[in-house]
Amino acid sequence: MPTISDVARAAGVSMSTVSYVLSGRRPISAETSARVRAAIAELGYHPHAGARALASSRTSVLALVVPLRADVNVPVIMQFVTAVVTAARRYHHDVLLLTKDEGTAGLERVAGATMVDALIVMDVEGDDVRIPALGRLKQPSVLIGLPDDPAGIACVDLDFAATARECLTHLAGHGHRRVALVGPSPSVYERGTTYAQRFLDGFTDASAELGLETVAHSCEPGADGVRDCLAWIDSEQPGTTALLVHNEDALVPLLDELRARGRSVPGDLSIVAVCPRDVATSLPVKLTSADIPAHDVGTLAVETAMALLEGRKAPGTRLLPPTIIERDSCGPLS
Amino acid sequence: MPTISDVARAAGVSMSTVSYVLSGRRPISAETSARVRAAIAELGYHPHAGARALASSRTSVLALVVPLRADVNVPVIMQFVTAVVTAARRYHHDVLLLTKDEGTAGLERVAGATMVDALIVMDVEGDDVRIPALGRLKQPSVLIGLPDDPAGIACVDLDFAATARECLTHLAGHGHRRVALVGPSPSVYERGTTYAQRFLDGFTDASAELGLETVAHSCEPGADGVRDCLAWIDSEQPGTTALLVHNEDALVPLLDELRARGRSVPGDLSIVAVCPRDVATSLPVKLTSADIPAHDVGTLAVETAMALLEGRKAPGTRLLPPTIIERDSCGPLS
């Protein structure tokens, strides 16, 4: 492995000149620069990441903390991950993957060892113990999600309250007056994952504003969970004409069950789903949906982290506005 | 941030003694060791990863290259990823996540910069251009999958040929003589992902050995793909009594379609699926399946990498034996 001094020797310049060619932090003449670059290519030189980190106290690595749990749709998680990795690469950064189950210790380990420049944390809970820990680190961090008290940490997420509102408005616009919310698994609420609560709050508020009759219920995973949830809705609010489904994994069994009961979509029942595009379009009925912009949120999280690293931009909370995409699952009230 | 010399001063020893306490590479008296540990805890000392990497040329980081493509089931990919991360942590290593779309350049970048000690590469193709590139690196690597020519690189995977054989044997044991293979998306075959081909080869061989009548067909994603595939099978081999499904994403639309046609499982048609446990058990019919042991494969990949790093064990190919789990989708021929 050639070092920077091999390159310097080959190009007939000093080490520092090579360094400045690479970093652009001082002006270097075009000829020198060209000679250095030629030497670099010739020798196949790669700067040693550890040495660079030691000398500059910058690592060009971002930590990303992902949940392991299965109660949130796995492909959605993966979309966040790939968005973060892809965006990080555009800023010449790599991504170190941590799992949520390491908890606070994992954050402190990678931050304390100066393995990363910044941290991005997914699946934060309302009263997440990791938030005070993040505050103590010398690296900046960005949350994907919105805890009760961000304590000055930057947050990025979809505006779930506004999303619920938009969905209800859409349904109301089609004449629906009785709507039920099929929520995530109860474990998501219990865990204090705030997106579920924010969606529910938005749902409740908008329901009142629009003068709708609504009920809401969580939905256990699996076909049984869906059946129970539908049964609950039928008994609690008979005559429901539309479902707002905030649960990707319930969608398949839900459509199955409705077909089994002979209830057509959107003829007998309208559905609006909250899910990524690809999920909405891969089902037997193309679902009218509020998009989960995992790609945008992940990208924005990286951009926020970069802004923080460059010292610009006060951290704050960025909630992306919802996008409703009309497809085939939402009809007028018959 | 305290450094090792702060710790040394606080404990009244030399830097090297602190280092030896931490690494255990030289004997240190119990009292000294205790004093050093106390100082470390007191000061909240964390060794600087870059400095350590520079001095020792070891990073305690593994690279993991994941596919971005959607033609292979995303939750399965995620299972590999979490298995690798979890196993790596047991060996005090972290995981740097790369995406396949960076190709050879990504490998060379992280390896050239000495960011990682070893690389684990998922979704390798038959004639994968990354294999020669991996061979040129100074770090060892492990493939999850089996290329045409591993060129001396260690490989870990499920034995897909044996899996196909076991599945057919299972079906034959239930009296089935006409079986159809519902394969992955054509793009998986075209891309040269060998697991699909190995499964098909095992299927073909076992079919001959067992004297079965069989056909095989790839299956495009979505409900339409499934319908086309079923239509092809019906016309090509009427009287097929069992399906061997090597395509997680086809499972849901397949069961839908069969129900729509009024064909009961396993009454009219038996199914054996190749998929992870949780997929097999989350469908309306609990599927008899050959397990995709993503967790085991990921773990084994990490263990192989560690063995390589420690210089023990000649690299080679480890194919895990299949496990068939009987559930409710496979019945006797009626």
Add this chain to the structure above:
DNA sequence: AGTGATCGTCGAAGCGCTTCGACGATTGGG
């Protein structure tokens, strides 16, 4: 009692890089 080993510790070299200060050579403005 003599002699290797081994134990327990220290000091120093060096890993490969960034960055600061210095310095001669150019510029540009007044």
Add this chain to the structure above:
DNA sequence: CCCAATCGTCGAAGCGCTTCGACGATCACT
């Protein structure tokens, strides 16, 4: 035409750690 600012480059000082060689002390055998 002079002075200050800028350009282009060099040398050296670290960044925080591991590891090698050295050395006195202890130990286990003869």
